[in-house]
Each structure stands twice: as structure tokens, then as C-alpha cells.
Amino acid sequence: MAVSLWKNLLQTTKERILQQRRMSLYNGAHGYDEELLKKKLQQFAGGSINLSKEDNGIGILTLNNPKLMNAFTGTMMVELQERVTELENWKDGKGLIIYGAGNTFCSGSDLNAVKAISNSQDGMNMCMFMQNTLTRLMRLPLISVALVQGKAFGGGAELTTACDFRLMTPGSEIRFVHKHMGLVPGWGGAARLVRIVGSGAALQLLSGAAGVDPERALHLGLSEETLSSSDETGALEEAQAWLSQYTEGPATVIQAVKKVVTAGRELPVEAALRTEKDVFGTVWGGPANLQALVRRPKHK
Numbered sequence: 454m455a456v457s458l459w460k461n462l463l464q465t466t467k468e469r470i471l472q473q474r475r476m477s478l479y480n481g482a483h484g485y486d487e488e489l490l491k492k493k494l495q496q497f498a499g500g501s502i503n504l505s506k507e508d509n510g511i512g513i514l515t516l517n518n519p520k521l522m523n524a525f526t527g528t529m530m531v532e533l534q535e536r537v538t539e540l541e542n543w544k545d546g547k548g549l550i551i552y553g554a555g556n557t558f559c560s561g562s563d564l565n566a567v568k569a570i571s572n573s574q575d576g577m578n579m580c581m582f583m584q585n586t587l588t589r590l591m592r593l594p595l596i597s598v599a600l601v602q603g604k605a606f607g608g609g610a611e612l613t614t615a616c617d618f619r620l621m622t623p624g625s626e627i628r629f630v631h632k633h634m635g636l637v638p639g640w641g642g643a644a645r646l647v648r649i650v651g652s653g654a655a656l657q658l659l660s661g662a663a664g665v666d667p668e669r670a671l672h673l674g675l676s677e678e679t680l681s682s683s684d685e686t687g688a689l690e691e692a693q694a695w696l697s698q699y700t701e702g703p704a705t706v707i708q709a710v711k712k713v714v715t716a717g718r719e720l721p722v723e724a725a726l727r728t729e730k731d732v733f734g735t736v737w738g739g740p741a742n743l744q745a746l747v748r749r750p751k752h753k
């Protein structure tokens with residue numbers, strides 16, 4: 454009886470948290486028609502977003518359009534949304550690494566598509582689509598890392614800010630080039646950057662549009678670490694090793710950790726505390742907790 458009650462409570466809480474995460478920022482009430490926009494995005498085809506879910510609970514998401522420095526075509530935007538949905542449903546997932554094929558991260562939105570949809574309404578619709586997707590990416594119950602090799606420009610720089618951490622390879626560069634395109638970030642990059650580096654540094658990075666090398670990124674707190682490898686395989690291995698120190702342990706617990714931190718980061722304190730209580734209820738008396746009580750480990 455008690456076990457079945459606990460299971461029901463666990464299931465309800467899980468469903469509620471999943472539903473909250475799926476809630477999009479924009480919907481019909483904002484004059485936004487997602488299906489219509491997707492049809493438009495499908496007209497700008499090319500590249501792909503590939504996801505490999507490894508046995509160790511780390512997902513590898515590849516931005517794959519190396520001919521255009523991994524610029525985001527319309528179909529890649531739609532595929533990114535599909536991969537995020539897949540990750541939301543990954544019960545065994547614990548971490549995520551996002552990187553670009555061909556040893557460079559991403560040069561932002563595909564300028565060919567941008568030129569073809571340069572009216573304000575299309576721009577805002579694309580912006581709402583990408584904000585919805587990147588907000589869901591940021592809220593995934595997985596610890597996420599942007600592995601920045603080569604260039605992360607424009608929307609590519611914005612994408613890095615939707616990850617929990619950034620790791621950079623020697624010679625790589627993050628650059629918010631928007632000003633030079635007569636733009637400001639629209640994929641949520643400004644709001645997230647302010648929270649990562651503070652408003653003064655964010656203002657400098659956006660108004661100066663200067664490249665940020667690994668050393669400056671470390672100094673600003675934009676990057677966690679500069680990796681030693683520049684080649685794709687070596688950098689990916691290093692990024693996996695770096696991330697593994699935080700993903701060791703049962704998926705339920707790692708996911709719970711990410712959820713309470715997301716709540717603390719995003720919600721007013723009382724709502725964050727209530728979420729923390731709900732998440733706590735999903736792990737208290739759970740398998741990992743009960744096993745630990747039997748083992749009685751000493752944390753020396």
C-alpha cells in the first residue's frame with residue numbers, strides 16, 4: 454500500500470515537472486503559429502542535428518553542416534526541436550555535450566535563409582521558435598556542455614549560453630557578431646549572457662562584438678576550462694571526461710540535482726523552494742537513497 458502510494462506520488466510529480474518543462478514561452482496567444490513557421494523553415498533545407506545517446510548517460514548532439522561552418526538552416530532548427538523532445542524523454546540521460554562537425558562550433562543562422570525571410574514578422578516568429586527550443590534545452594534535466602572548437606558566432610554564441618557550461622579548445626572563439634549584422638541576439642542569448650557574465654560584461658560583449666578567446670572567456674566566467682586538444686576526437690574525449698565527474702551516479706539523482714538548480718536559477722525563491730521540495734520527494738526513499746542507507750557510506 455505504502456509502496457504503491459509512493460509510486461503514484463512519484464509518477465504524478467514526474468509528470469507535472471515534465472509538463473512544466475515542456476511549457477513553451479510562446480504560443481497562439483502571442484500571435485505565434487508554430488506549425489506555419491515550421492512549414493516555412495522546412496523550405497530552407499540542409500545539414501542535420503544528430504544525437505547519439507551513450508551507455509554512460511551522456512548524449513552527444515552534433516551540429517552537422519560543416520560546408521557552412523555549421524550555420525543553422527531552417528530544417529536544422531526543426532531538427533533541434535525534435536532532438537530536444539527526444540532528450541526530454543530520455544530516462545537514463547545524465548549529461549549532454551553539444552559540438553560542431555568539422556572542428557568548428559556554429560556560425561549562427563544560415564545567412565541565405567535570413568536574407569529570404571528578412572521581414573520583421575518572420576524574424577520574430579523564428580526568434581520565438583528558437584527561444585522556445587533553447588529554453589527547453591536549458592531546462593533539460595541533464596548537465597549540458599557546449600564544446601566550443603573553432604568559431605561560435607551569432608546564433609552559435611547564443612546556443613552556447615543555453616548550456617550549463619562551456620569548454621573551449623585552444624584557438625577557439627565565441628563572438629556575438631549581431632551588432633555587425635545590424636541585430637541584437639534574439640534566441641535568448643542576451644538574457645542568458647547577462648546571467649552568466651553580469652550586465653556590464655554582457656554589454657561590452659554585445660556592443661563591442663569582439664571575439665572572446667579561451668583566456669578571456671575563462672576570466673569572464675563564460676568558459677569553465679580550456680581543453681588541451683584542438684582535434685575533434687581528443688576534444689570530445691576531454692569534454693566527456695570533464696563532464697563525467699558530475700554525471701557519476703544514478704540518473705534519477707543527477708536529474709534531480711539539475712532540476713533543483715534550474716529552479717533556483719529561474720524561479721522566485723518561494724517557488725524555487727516549493728519545486729525543491731517536490732523534487733526532493735522524488736528521491737527521498739527512492740532506490741539510490743535506500744541503497745545508500747544500507748551501505749552507510751562515510752564521506753571522508
Ligand SMILES: CCC(=O)SCCNC(=O)CCNC(=O)[C@H](O)C(C)(C)COP(=O)(O)OP(=O)(O)OC[C@H]1O[C@@H](n2cnc3c(N)ncnc32)[C@H](O)[C@@H]1OP(=O)(O)O
Nearest residue numbers: 520521522524560561562563564565604606607608609634
Ligand atoms: C541569430 C542571428 C545570427 O546568427 S546573425 C550571425 C550570422 N553569422 C555570421 O554573420 C557569420 C558569417 N560568417 C563568417 O563570419 C565566417 O564565415 C566565419 C564563421 C568567421 C568562418 O570564416 P572562414 O573560416 O574563413 O570560412 P568561410 O568564411 O570561407 O566560410 C565557409 C563557407 O561557409 C559559409 N558560411 C559561413 N557562415 C555562414 C552563415 N552563417 N550562413 C551561411 N553561410 C555561411 C561561407 O559563406 C563559406 O561559403 P562559400 O565557401 O563561400 O560558399
